[in-house]
Amino acid sequence: MSKKIIVAIDETDIILFKKIVTALDKEKCLIKIGSVSFNSIGKEAVDYASSLGFDIFLDLKLHDIPNTVEQSIKGLSSLPIKMLTIHISGGTEMMKAAKKAVSGTKIKIFGVTTLTSLNDDDTNYIFRRSASEQVLKMLDMAESVGIDGVVCSPQELEIVKSRKSLLCMTPGIRLDHLNDDQKRVMSPKDAIDLGADYIVIGRPITLSNDINKTLNDIYQSIL
Numbered sequence: 001m002s003k004k005i006i007v008a009i010d011e012t013d014i015i016l017f018k019k020i021v022t023a024l025d026k027e028k029c030l031i032k033i034g035s036v037s038f039n040s041i042g043k044e045a046v047d048y049a050s051s052l053g054f055d056i057f058l059d060l061k062l063h064d065i066p067n068t069v070e071q072s073i074k075g076l077s078s079l080p081i082k083m084l085t086i087h088i089s090g091g092t093e094m095m096k097a098a099k100k101a102v103s104g105t106k107i108k109i110f111g112v113t114t115l116t117s118l119n120d121d122d123t124n125y126i127f128r129r130s131a132s133e134q135v136l137k138m139l140d141m142a143e144s145v146g147i148d149g150v151v152c153s154p155q156e157l158e159i160v161k162s163r164k165s166l167l168c169m170t171p172g173i174r175l176d177h178l179n180d181d182q183k184r185v186m187s188p189k190d191a192i193d194l195g196a197d198y199i200v201i202g203r204p205i206t207l208s209n210d211i212n213k214t215l216n217d218i219y220q221s222i223l
Contacts, residue, residue: 004192005218006057006169008032008202012040018048023211026053028219030082032200034059043079050080061112063087066097073101083108083169085151088138095145108148108167113138113160116153116172132156139163154186154194161195171200175218192222 007029011017017037024031031054037045038060046056058081062069069086076084086098088111098109113135114123123131135156142150149167152160160168170191191199201218208214 003028003030003055004196004198004222005029005188005215006032006198006200007205007215008034008059008171008200009045009206010034010036010202011206012036014041014044014048017041017045020206020211021049021052021054024054024215025212026055028215030055030057030198032057032059032202035061046079046081056081057083057085059085061085061087062098063090064094066091066094069094070097070101073098077102077105077107081107083110083148085110085112086147087112088141088150092141092145095141095147099145099147110149110151110167110169111138111142111147113142113150113152113156132159135159139166142166149197154191154196157191157194157196167197168195169198169200170196173199173201173204175204175214188218189221 005028007024009017009020009031031049033045033056049056058076062072084107086095086109095111102109114131118131120130123129123134127134135152136159139150139160143163143165149169150160151169153172154170157168157170160166173186173188173191188199205211205214
């Protein structure tokens with residue numbers, strides 16, 4: 001099967017970052033480097049993971065005026081990355097600028113619909129609509145511009161998969177119901193069965209006593 005698991009590594013120390021990376025299997029997962037590791041360790045984190053053969057998803061969730069996003073992505077495009085993220089709520093012109101910035105590269109642009117830390121109470125307060133309604137609005141915008149895919153919670157997978165033109169990346173994946181900041185969660189197998197192209201898993205793997213075994217168990221469960 002193609003690699004569907006993306007392991008999120010949020011470490012501020014390069015030694016710990018490298019320890020986690022070396023415990024993983026490049027044949028079974030990609031690696032997500034977000035703002036925590038990138039802001040602390042920088043390009044070294046990307047280069048190290050790439051040097052071991054891992055495909056890299058750079059998750060910085062860019063959200064700014066179109067020109068700033070375009071120039072930021074141009075500055076990142078020389079890195080050995082396969083995917084990066086922007087916020088769809090930045091608007092259609094910002095998304096077009098992001099697409100322009102990766103023109104001529106193989107980097108895919110994924111747009112964040114609604115953060116998985118938000119529930120309906122939050123989105124009703126912020127956007128005056130439910131989480132699912134907000135995702136629908138963001139999907140309309142993403143499709144109109146033609147970005148490669150979107151990031152959404154497992155609960156919105158069926159909505160996203162009805163849009164045939166968009167790949168779907170799903171955070172909020174948990175092995176057990178943990179008391180953390182993710183509110184809209186699901187198991188790896190359930191998310192894959194609902195059509196997720198990629199599932200993002202962080203702490204359940206990186207905080208495991210046996211990182212490689214946990215990754216392999218998840219990998220086997222979604223075959």
